[in-house]
Amino acid sequence: MATTAPAPARTAPAAAGRAAAPAARRRRAVSYPSWMLWPAFAALLVFFLVPTLLNFVYAFTDWSAFKQGFGFVGTQNFQRLFADGSLLSSLRVTLVWALLVALLQNGLGFVLALLLEGDTRVNRGARIVFFLPVLLSPLAVGYVFQALLRPDGALNGVLGALTGSDVSIAWLGSTTWTIVVVSVVQAWKWMGLSMLIFMAGLKTMPTDVLEAARIDGASWWRTLWSVRFPLLAPAVTFNVATALLGSMNGFDTATALTNGGPARSTELLNIFIFRTFGQGLYAQATTMSLVLFLTVVIVALPVILYLRRRENVL
Amino acid sequence: MRATRSARTLAVAAAAGAALLLTSCAGGDLTSSSGDGGDDAASTWNDATADLSGVTITFGGGTAGGPLDGAIEAFQEETGATIKRVTYPDPYEQNLQTRVATGDIPDLASWQPTTSMLTALQAPANLLPLDDAPWLDSMDPAVRDIAGFVDDTRYAAIVSSPSVMGVYYNKAVFEQYGITELPQTWDEMLEDARTIQAGGGTAFVEAGGAQWPTQWAVQMQLAEAAQDGLWDEVNAGETAFTDSPIIDAITTYQGMVDEGLYNADLRTATFEDQSAHLFAGEGAMALQVNALLEQLLTQYDAQEIDDTLGWFPISAEGTVATTIPDNKNGIVAFKTGDAEREAAAKQFLTFLMTDYYPTYIEDGGLVSIVTDVPNPDTVPQLAQDIAASLGNSVGSMQSLAIANPDLYINLASLLYGEMTPEQVADATQQQFAQLAQAQGAEGF
Numbered sequence: 177m178a179t180t181a182p183a184p185a186r187t188a189p190a191a192a193g194r195a196a197a198p199a200a201r202r203r204r205a206v207s208y209p210s211w212m213l214w215p216a217f218a219a220l221l222v223f224f225l226v227p228t229l230l231n232f233v234y235a236f237t238d239w240s241a242f243k244q245g246f247g248f249v250g251t252q253n254f255q256r257l258f259a260d261g262s263l264l265s266s267l268r269v270t271l272v273w274a275l276l277v278a279l280l281q282n283g284l285g286f287v288l289a290l291l292l293e294g295d296t297r298v299n300r301g302a303r304i305v306f307f308l309p310v311l312l313s314p315l316a317v318g319y320v321f322q323a324l325l326r327p328d329g330a331l332n333g334v335l336g337a338l339t340g341s342d343v344s345i346a347w348l349g350s351t352t353w354t355i356v357v358v359s360v361v362q363a364w365k366w367m368g369l370s371m372l373i374f375m376a377g378l379k380t381m382p383t384d385v386l387e388a389a390r391i392d393g394a395s396w397w398r399t400l401w402s403v404r405f406p407l408l409a410p411a412v413t414f415n416v417a418t419a420l421l422g423s424m425n426g427f428d429t430a431t432a433l434t435n436g437g438p439a440r441s442t443e444l445l446n447i448f449i450f451r452t453f454g455q456g457l458y459a460q461a462t463t464m465s466l467v468l469f470l471t472v473v474i475v476a477l478p479v480i481l482y483l484r485r486r487e488n489v490l
Numbered sequence: 491m492r493a494t495r496s497a498r499t500l501a502v503a504a505a506a507g508a509a510l511l512l513t514s515c516a517g518g519d520l521t522s523s524s525g526d527g528g529d530d531a532a533s534t535w536n537d538a539t540a541d542l543s544g545v546t547i548t549f550g551g552g553t554a555g556g557p558l559d560g561a562i563e564a565f566q567e568e569t570g571a572t573i574k575r576v577t578y579p580d581p582y583e584q585n586l587q588t589r590v591a592t593g594d595i596p597d598l599a600s601w602q603p604t605t606s607m608l609t610a611l612q613a614p615a616n617l618l619p620l621d622d623a624p625w626l627d628s629m630d631p632a633v634r635d636i637a638g639f640v641d642d643t644r645y646a647a648i649v650s651s652p653s654v655m656g657v658y659y660n661k662a663v664f665e666q667y668g669i670t671e672l673p674q675t676w677d678e679m680l681e682d683a684r685t686i687q688a689g690g691g692t693a694f695v696e697a698g699g700a701q702w703p704t705q706w707a708v709q710m711q712l713a714e715a716a717q718d719g720l721w722d723e724v725n726a727g728e729t730a731f732t733d734s735p736i737i738d739a740i741t742t743y744q745g746m747v748d749e750g751l752y753n754a755d756l757r758t759a760t761f762e763d764q765s766a767h768l769f770a771g772e773g774a775m776a777l778q779v780n781a782l783l784e785q786l787l788t789q790y791d792a793q794e795i796d797d798t799l800g801w802f803p804i805s806a807e808g809t810v811a812t813t814i815p816d817n818k819n820g821i822v823a824f825k826t827g828d829a830e831r832e833a834a835a836k837q838f839l840t841f842l843m844t845d846y847y848p849t850y851i852e853d854g855g856l857v858s859i860v861t862d863v864p865n866p867d868t869v870p871q872l873a874q875d876i877a878a879s880l881g882n883s884v885g886s887m888q889s890l891a892i893a894n895p896d897l898y899i900n901l902a903s904l905l906y907g908e909m910t911p912e913q914v915a916d917a918t919q920q921q922f923a924q925l926a927q928a929q930g931a932e933g934f
Contacts, residue, residue, distance in 0.1 A: 240928035241591055241610055260920060315579075327758055349699070349758040351906050435581075437701060438757060439906035440899065451896070454584030455921075456610045457928055458591065 231469065234462040241456025253463040263464060265440070266448040267471065270424055273359055273444060274475075277423040280363035282415050285370025290400075292371070293378055303375075307368035314365065318432020321361045322348065348434055351441040358442050362429050366422075370415045377411035378404065406486075413483035420479060424472050445471075534833050535624055538841040542571035545834045549573050550589075550599035552582040552817065556784075557854030558600070561842050564849070568841070571834055573598075582817060583607065590616060595824045597835040603638040603646030603820030604886075606894040609929065611822065613645040618823040618832060620644045625843035625860070632880055633859045637815045637889055646822050647839045649850075651857040651877045652815040653780035655706045655886065656803045658872075663774040664800075667691060672802045676711055676742075679775075679804055683751045686774050694746065695773030696756040696905075697764035704901035705887075706777045707746070711739035713805030713812045713884050721890035727926070727933025731897075731919040732912065735806070740911040744904055757905050761785065769798055779814055783873055787855045792870040801872045803879040811879035814886040893925030 235253055239246040257263045288306055292299040309317065324330045325347035336343040347357050381404060389399045427446035430436070436443030436451070445468045453461035536542075549562060562573045576596050578585040586599060587610055595616065601607065611617060621644045626634060629648075638646035657679065664670075667686045673679040683693035697703040712720060715735045723729035724736075731737065746752065753759060753773050765785045768776045776782060786795050803811035821842075823835040842850060843860065851858050852866040857877040865874065888894050897918045903909040909917070926934040 238928065241587065241612060242925075242929040243612075244615060256924070262917075327755060346755070346758045351908055435701075436899075437699070437902060439903035439908035441906075441908070450588075451584070451899075453591075454581065454587055455896075455925060456587065456591070457924060459928075460924070 228469070231462055231466050234459055235466045237459050239459040239462070241458065246459065249459075253460055254467075257460065257463055257467070262448065263445075263467065266443050266445045267467070269355065269441065269443055270426075270445040270468075270471075271475075273355060273362075273426065273430070273442070274420050274423040276356060276359035277362045277366075277426070278416055278419040280359060281366045281419045282370050282412075284363060284367040285415065286374050288367060288371040289374035289378055293375065303371070306371055309365045310368040312365065314428035315432045317361065317365050318429045322433050325357065349438050351439045354434060354438060355442050358430050358433055361433060362423060362426065365429060366419065370419065373411050373415055374408065377408045381407050409483070409487040413480065413487060416483060417476065417480050421472055421476050424468070424475065534836075535622070535840065536833055536837040538837065538845045539568045540837060542569040542834050542837065544570070545830055546572040546574065547597035547831050547834050547838070548576050549838075550576045550578060550586055550596035552578060552580065552600065556818065557850050557856070558842075560853050561838075561846050561850050564846055565838050565841050568845075569834075569837070571838075573838070583610075587611065590824075595826065597826055597831050598821055598823055598838060600817045601646060601820050601822045602817050602888065603648055603652075603815045603822075604888045604894075605637075605640055606888050606891055608638070608640045608645050608822070609892065610894070613640040613822075614643070616825055617645040618825055618836065620647055620823070620836075620839070623647065623836075623843075624840055628844075628860050628862060630859045630861055636813065636880070637885070638820060646820040647843065648815065648819055648859065649821055649839075649842060650819050650854070651780075651859050651873075652813050652819045652880065654803065654876050654879055654883065655710050655777065655779050655812040655814060656801050656876060656879065657775050658768060658778055658782055659775045659800050659802070660768055660771045660773070661798060661800050663691060663771050667774070672800075673804060674809055676804060676806050680746070680751075683746075683775070684749075687749075687751055692753050692767075692773040693751040693775060694753070695759070695764050695767045695776045696747075696752045697759045697761045698757040698902055698905045699755075699759050699763070700761040701902040702898045703761065703764065703778060704743075704905065705898040706779065707743045708736075708739045708897065708901065709814075709886050710777060710804060710812050711742060711806045712736065712887075713810035714807050716812070716884045716886075716890060717810065721885070721887065724922070725890075725892045725926070725931065725933075727923070727931075731895075731915040731922065737911060737915045739806075740901070740904070740914050743901070744911050747905060779816065780818075780873075780876060781816065783870070783876070784818065787870075792855060792868055792873075795870045795872055799872060801875050803882075809879075809882070811883035812886045813880065813883045814888050891922070892929060892931055893922050895919075895921040895925060 234246075236248055236250060237246040238249045238252075292303050292306070326332075327344040327346045327349070329347075331347065332343040332345055335345075348354050385403060385407070386399065389403045394402065425446060426444050427450065430442055430444050431447055431450075434442045436447045445464060449461050449464045449468070452464060549558075551558065559575075562575065565571065566573055578589070583602065586596075586601070589595070590611060601611070608617070620638075623644070633648060633651060636648070636652055638644050638648055663686070664682075667682075667689050669682050669685065673682055686693040696707075712735060720729065720735070724731070729736075747756065753767060755763070759767070761781070762785065764776055764778070765782050767773045768782075769786065769790070783795070786799070790798075803809045805812070821839060823832065823839065826832060847858075847860050848863050848866070850856070851863065852868055855866070855868040855870065855873065857869055857873050858865050884890075887897070895918045897914075900909060900914040900917045904911065904914050923934050
C-alpha cells in the first residue's frame with residue numbers, strides 16, 4: 177500500500193502539463209481535491225465507524241429479540257455480566273488461546289521461513305504446500321480436524337499403528353488440554369502466512385550487513401540472533417500483532433472444532449457472544465463485544481508500542 | 491483555509507451521517523422487515539395446486555435433507571413456483587434467529603413449534619398467523635393444538651407427529667439381562683440399569699459430545715411436576731431451577747453418571763455414536779427424542795428397527811411422556827410484506843398437508859397426523875408407540891417455559907465435573923431470568 181499510493185501524485189502534474197492547462201487548473205490537479213476522499217470516507221463511516229459507535233450505544237440498552245424497539249438501561253448490562261463469571265471465564269479462555277496461537281503460529285512460521293529460505297525447486301514447492309492451509313475455509317479446517325481428532329479418528333489410528341497398541345485419546349475431550357489442541361490447529365492453519373512474511377523480511381535484508389557479519393566470522397547462529405532477527409523487527413511486529421489480535425477475534429475454526437466444549441473450556445468470547453446473540457439477548461451480546469473490543473485495544477496498544485520501539489534501532 | 495473548511499465539511503458530514511444512521515436505527519423497527527401486521531388479509535389461502543408461475547420463495551432449513559425435499563420438488567412441478575432452499579448450519583435455530591434479527595428472512599422455515607422458540611422469532615411481528623388454515627379440520631385432534639401458539643394465535647404448522655422424550659432400548663440386551671417387563675417408574679428403570687451394569691453391560695448410552703442430549707434425562711424426570719404446573723411457576727419466578735424438583739432431577743442425573751451406568755465415552759460420544767452404540771447393542775438404553783429414530787431411519791428400514799429396538803415413555807413416578815416438538819415437526823411462514831410470496835408460502839403448507847401428505851409421510855416413514863390418511867408401511871412400530879404416548883403426555887421446558895435457557899451446555903459441564911448440580915441449576919436460572927426479563931415477564 178505505502179509504496180503504490182504516491183504514484184498517481186507524481187504522474188498527475190505531468191499529464192496536466194502536457195495538456196498545457198491554465199495555471200489554476202494545474203494547481204488543482206496537483207493536490208487531491210478533498211471530495212475525492214468522500215466515497216472512501218463514506219464507506220469507512222457506514223461500515224466501520226457507525227457500527228463501532230452503535231456497539232457503544234446498544235450496550236446501554238435492553239435491545240432483544242423479544243420486543244420491538246428498546247430503551248436505555250444504563251450500565252445494567254455491564255453490572256450483570258461482570259457479576260456473572262461467564263464473561264470473565266470466556267475472556268480468560270480467549271487470552272490464553274490468543275497467546276498460544278500467536279506463539280505457535282509465529283514460532284512455526286519463523287522456523288519454516290528459515291528452512292525454506294533458499295530458492296531451490298523443492299523449497300518453492302514446500303512453500304506452496306505450507307501456505308495452502310491459509311487458503312482453506314476455517315470451518316472446513318475445523319470439521320476436518322474434528323474428524324481426525326476423534327477418539328476413533330485417524331490420528332489415534334496412526335499412533336496406534338506406530339505404538340502397536342490401541343490408542344483412544346479424546347483429543348477434544350480434555351477441559352485442560354483441548355484449548356492447546358485447538359490453538360495448534362489454528363496455528364497450523366495460519367503459520368504459512370507468518371512464514372511468508374518472515375521470508376519476505378529475510379530476503380530483503382541488506383546484503384552488506386550480512387556480508388560484514390560473515391567477514392567478521394560470525395557463525396550461522398550468531399548471524400541469525402545478532403543480525404538477522406533484529407533486522408526482522410517489522411515482520412515480527414506485523415506477525416505478532418495480526419496473530420494476537422486476529423485470534424482474540426477468533427471464532428470460526430474453534431466453533432467448527434469444539435463449539436466451545438468440552439465444558440466451555442474452549443468457549444472463546446466470540447462463541448459466547450454468538451450464543452448470547454442466538455438466544456435473542458442482543459444488548460447483552462453487544463455489551464460483550466464492546467468488552468472484547470476494549471480488551472483488544474488494551475492488549476494491542478502496549479504490544480504494538482513495544483514492538484514498534486524495537487524497530488526504532490533500525 | 492481551504493483545507494480547514496474541507497475538514498470541517500467532512501466532520502459535519504460525518505456527524506450528520508452518523509446521527510442519521512443512529513436515529514434511523516434507534517427509532518426504527520429492528521427486528522422485522524415488514525412491520526407490525528395488520529395487513530394479514532393481504533395474503534390469502536390459495537388452492538393447493540393453484541398456478542404460481544414466476545413466483546420464487548425461499549425455504550430455510552438445517553443441513554440435513556429429508557422428505558421435505560420431495561415436497562418442494564413436487565410443489566414446484568405442480569404450481570410452477572420456484573422454491574430455493576436456504577441452508578443454515580448448526581446450531582440451526584441460533585443461525586436462523588440471528589439472520590431474522592438482521593432482517594434477512596426466508597418465506598418459510600422449519601422451526602420448533604414451541605412457545606419459547608416462536609417467541610424468540612417475535613412471532614406476532616415476523617410470522618404469518620395460521621389460525622384459518624384450511625387443513626386444520628382434518629388433523630388428528632390429539633396433535634392439532636399440542637403446540638404452535640403464542641398468545642392463542644397459531645403461528646406454526648405442525649407437519650408431523652411431535653417429538654417425544656423417551657427411552658429407546660435394545661431388545662436383545664434387555665433379553666440378555668433377563669428384563670422382560672418394561673419399567674413403570676424412574677426408579678424401576680434404574681433398577682434395570684443396575685442389573686445390566688452388574689452383569690457387565692452398559693445400561694445407558696449418552697452423547698455428551700453433542701451436548702444437547704444431556705437435557706433429556708433431567709426433563710423426563712419433571713413430567714409429573716410439569717403436569718402440576720411446574721413451568722407456570724418457573725415462568726412466574728415462583729420456582730427456580732435451583733429449587734426442587736429441578737435441582738433434584740439434575741442431582742439424580744449426576745448420580746446415574748457417578749454410578750457408572752453410562753457408556754465409557756459418554757463425554758465425547760456424538761449423537762451418531764449414540765445411535766450406533768445402541769443399535770449395535772453396546773448399550774441397553776438411550777434417553778432421546780425422535781431425532782434418534784430419524785437418524786436410524788436413514789440407515790435401516792422399519793423392520794430392522796423394530797426387530798432391534800423398542801421404546802417406552804418414563805417419568806419420575808410413572809410413564810408420562812414429555813413432548814418436545816422439534817424443527818422437523820413445524821414450519822413457519824414469515825411476514826415478508828409481499829402478498830404474492832406470502833400466499834405462495836401458505837399455499838406450500840396447504841399442499842404439504844393435503845395433496846402431498848400421503849407421499850410425504852411415506853417418504854419420511856412418518857406417523858400420520860391427518861385423520862383420513864393411514865400410516866404408511868414405512869412407519870416402524872416404534873414410531874407408532876411414540877405417537878401413541880402423546881395421549882398421556884406433557885410439554886417440555888421448551889414447550890411450556892417462556893424461555894429456553896442453555897440447560898444442556900451446563901449439563902455437559904456437569905459431565906466433565908466442571909460444574910456441580912447446584913452450579914448447573916444456578917447458571918441455568920440466571921440465564922432464564924435474563925431471558926424472561928428481556929421479554930418483560932413479570933416476576934423478573
